[in-house]
Amino acid sequence: MTTPIYVRMKQSIRIPVKKEIRLYDVAKVTGTLLKKQTIENMILHRIKAEDKNIIVIDSYSIVDQIVSRFPEREVEILGPNQCVVHIERKKKKPPFFVVLFIWLLLFIGAAMAIMNFHYDVAMESVQQKLHYMLTGEEEKHPLWIQVPYSLGLGIGMILFFNHWFSKKFNEEPNPMEVEVFKYQEDLDHYVAIHENKVEQKDEDR
Template identity: 55%
Template sequence: MSEIVHLRLKRKVHMSSYHPVLLKDIALVSCSIDLKEKLRTLPLHYITKKDKNIVIIDGFTVIQRLNELHPGLDVQLIGPNQCIVQVEMTKRSASPLIIFGIWLLLFIGAAMAIMNFHYDVAMEAVQQKLHFMLTGEERKHPYWIQIPYSIGLGLGMILFFNHLFNKRFNEEPSPLEVEVFNYQQDLDNYIVLHENKVESNHDDDPR
């Protein structure tokens, strides 16, 4: 009776350049202990310069490779059908001057966006009118309203993004993190559809 091997491919992994991709790097394996040790070190792909920075390991390729080396196995794939291997080249540390320049650019851009929004909705006139309704006096700069409003605006932004530098207030993801996650999922799906050589070769097969 053939032994059953359960495989669950990881959605995405990061690896160093020019290293062999082993089964243990891209998948979780469930089978007998002796067989598991043999399968985990099975090489599936050798990263070369031609791969650039993305390699797609298809589940069909993994099953075919296992059947070639161990014909008696009953391989059952669970979960994702492909694994994206992100090849990480040597990265240089970012210059503090570049980091400061990007931070300054984002700070000025965010400040301009907030000021333009307040100008469009006539926030200053609203605060002046609110001051007149509460005190009966006309004042061009009602600081007792404007200062708490500015502080509350900054605190609201911190709570909205759920971060203060590296500190997270709770485990709930911020709206920005959710949008980045959705964008990354869409990007990964696009890569799987357009970079999967197994499906491309199958589509080109006239049979």
């Protein structure tokens, strides 16, 4: 009875620019009586200029190479059938004025959104009525309500997004990180289906 080689593929990875993608980059290998280092160093793909920044490594190419070298062994693929490789090329830091412009644009946009929301729900009128209910006096600008409310709004947003600049308050992902993760997962799934170079080569034969 032949002993199987177990290969657990990664769903998505990011690697710096290099000439070759080897098996250890996209998967983990285990099994008994295994020449692990030899298998892990198998070259799966040589990076070319036309590859751009995304490469899809299919499990078929892994099985094909292992079986060709070790025909007496069985190969079991665990996890996803493709690994989407994102090649991270060196990026230039954006100019300071571009960062400042984007920051001001987002700040003004967020401020306008909050102010328009408050205008739509008549927040000022609500706060005036709340002040009258609690004190029995009419006040056009009940600052003792408006100031804590404004501070609480900012603190609430910080706690909601679980970030203060680069610092996180706990290990839980914030809603933005969850949405970015879902987007990246959908993107990787799309790329794995529509840009699978191994399947395209098979169809061309």
